Amino acid sequence: MSNNNRNQFQEYHLEVPQEETSGTRLDKYLASKIEETSRTKIQEAIKDGHITVNEKKEKASYNIEPDDIIDVQIPTPTPPDITAEEIPLDIVYEDDDLLLVNKSANMVVHPAKGNWSGTLVNGLMWHTDELSEPEEDTVRPGIVHRLDKDTSGLLVVAKNDKAHRILSEYFRTKEIERTYWAIVWGTPDEKEGTITGAIGRDPHNRKRMAVVPEDKGKHATTHYKVLEYFDHLTLLELKLETGRTHQIRVHLADNNLWGFGDQKYGGDSVRYGPNTGSRKQMFQNLFASLQRQCLHAKTLGFEHPTTGEIVEFNSELPGDFQQVLGMLRQNCKPNHIY
Template sequence: MSHNNSDQFQEYHLEVPDDETSGTRLDKYLASKIEDTSRTKIQEALTEGHITVNRKKEKASYPVEAGDVLDVRIPIPKPPEVQAEEMPLDIVYEDDDLLLVNKSANMVVHPAKGNWTGTLVNALMWHTDELSEPEEDTVRPGIVHRLDKDTSGLLVVAKNDKTHRILSEYFRTKDIERTYWAIVWGTPDKKEGTITGAIGRDPHHRKRMAVVPEDKGKSATTHYRVLEYFDHLTLLELKLETGRTHQIRVHLADNNLWVFGDQKYGGDSVRYGPNTGSRKQMFNNLFASLQRQCLHAKTLGFEHPTTGEMVQFDSELPGDFQQVLGMLRQNCKPEHIY
């Protein structure tokens, strides 16, 4: 399948392979093959004449056959204008060029489908509007990098184009230090090590990422160091060389080190050790109160784009993360390393 964006359409070209089951309804077949497209949208596109089978218009009930050539144009809806919203922000540092925010878990960074409000960008737009003088153009915050919705921690935000360009280059050339803390199921073979492996879309779960062959994804490197052992779990410090989607969670899960509480990648069940009695109940209670993965972007260091000074920022572990750590230290024979 190939696809591209035209002016107002997402375009797809599909050829039904010989080993596909024939006879499936056209609308059902396309909905299963095209990401983020519902059967209703497919039916609407068919009605409006945006889909052809072997260069001919067909109905939604057309039975797909091996060898069929399907050309699809799905209208791209115009996104709503992003609005500033007054929300509390934990700002660690701020000057005229940039700011560091300690993002809470469950906050989406950037507005997108399904999350046009309540995001970090909505909050930053309000915050920077408050800073700018009425006669000046509104300062729009520039997101340089992102964190997953359910990952907490430090994000740097550019307040002008020049700073955004410089910071973006830092991330591209790896001239920035980022460390994360994570609680994981299992124990690495060594106290320190490096995980590599290209990351791309999981061919079996379209909403997940996976370690894939080099030609199917983007190269990724994650360094780890053990901070503390807890029977069948470990507290890790992780440093990123690259910033791929879900990189830490995917790299760890691929090495049988699932991030504690991670619902998407299998860390929200008892992976190691006894799964009975009070131990099982303790972990189930932690999963219920946590409702996310135990992953926190703890430090961020870089050369300030304006002053040239090396700056380093650190953030406290959030309360839910600390609660899990406290329970493990109390119940799982901790062994401190750092």
């Protein structure tokens, strides 16, 4: 599947593989393949004649066949003008080409439907007039990569188009070194290991991602190392080899290592150990104060796009993460791993 974004349409070209089973409705098939849109929008596009099968307009109820060629145009609304907003930002480094920001939790990276203000981009536009301007993208100036709203930590931001191109290529070719810290329920079988599994839209809940068959998603690899054991919980360091949506959270949950506090993927309840008395109350209090997953993008390293120098950055754990860590060390029998 390929896609382009121009003329206010998101365009896709799909060829139904030989092994695909006949009989799936056109709208259902497209909804499972195109992550960025909903089945309702697909049905509207079919009704408006923006979707063709083998160069013919078909109904949403059309049953796809192997070798069908499907061309899709999903209308995209024109985004409103993005305005600068005075939002406090933790800038850990800045020069003429880039800056590093330690993003707080509960902050969306860039404007989008439902979040046109209060984002990191709005704050960056207040902080500096120098941000890269990716072609045909007016809502993500400077943004090279993203973090989930409730994941805290380091992001690199490009201040000119040259730096943006080079940094984007680093991410594409895996030349960026980045590590995350996470507190998870359970204990991995090994102190160090690798989790693999394609990630795609959860077929049972389109608001979530899931590990899916390789032909249904995008290949993903996550490396982990145990930093500290607790009673039924673990502090992990994680390294991404790929950068899929919710990758760490999905890979962990798929291996019964739910991220502590993760409301979307099942980490916001006591998964292991007794759930009674003072232990139950402690975790209820932590969930109530945390209100997010205990996941932090801790380090970022790469070759500077202008000087060629290797630069490495490390960030402090935010207060809510430190609070959970402190309570676990105090009450859940920590065993340090060096």
